[in-house]
Amino acid sequence: MPELPEVETVRIGLSKLIIGKKISAVDFDWKKAFKASRSDLNDRIIGSTITTVSRRGKLLIIALDNNYSMLVHLRMTGQLVYRSKKASFGAGHPSDSLVGKLPDKSTRVIISFSDNSNLFFNDQRKFGWVDLIPDKDVFEIPFLKKMGPEPLSPNFDYKRFKNALSSRLNSQIKAVLLDQNVIAGIGNIYADESLWLAKIHPMNKVNKISEKKLKLLHSSIIDVLKLSIEKGGSTDRNYVNAEGKKGSYIEFANVFRKENRPCPRCGIIVKKIRVAGRGTHICTNCQRRIM
């Protein structure tokens, strides 16, 4: 499940691999993968050169030198994998990789560069998407216009955090953390991990949580996201970085996917429950429910 740290890891990887490359062809076999029409693609993409790769929340923004940007959302199972000319054909399947020969049966889009290298957009469950938007309109699309603050921005102090929460005081804290319009980039893994760190039960209503714990939650979110970026993100099922390799954060997780194992803090067995329609991992001793 690519969340902020995974998308950021892909961004860092792509920045090193594709900036300055000229696009020679685009191909896709699944119409829902690309929102833009084929004629737009041919007119706007082919012949252009990639200038920057940035990120807003879980969305990648790949800017071209013609005032257009390519937006890529990986949603649940999306992968964006770069292969040089040689590696595109054959290449083995090393232990730190989940991706073998490309294209494979989950490949939706292939972007080819003039040096014969390729960027593959794979998406097993077909939830992800790619779009082409004029630069000036990118931050006007509703998805980005409504999006909450970036948790790793230097501006994201406790005051901004509390202000972001203020519109959802009567909701369960986990549902609020997962809402991209409140804070950008948090998904199921980092919601569970930061709530465990801050010793907050995910079902507690925001307005019942003490100031002290909200302050701890604010710093926990930042700490957890930063640590995960350091570890190259989490490979829970099929996330890989721009080189097709796994991340290692999941080894450092305290509760996520640790049900029936002892809480690293108190030793009580971690439970899996359902909150906001999501599988949720908690220590019922450290994270007390406020009724």
Add this chain to the structure above:
DNA sequence: CACTTGACCTGTCCGC
């Protein structure tokens, strides 16, 4: 209006 639930997909795992 505020908030919750279901749909979108496909691969994997579990029980019979």
Add this chain to the structure above:
DNA sequence: TGCGGACAGGTCAAGT
């Protein structure tokens, strides 16, 4: 061994 069903969770639409 095969098969049905539950499950995984990011986002938006539909429902309460």
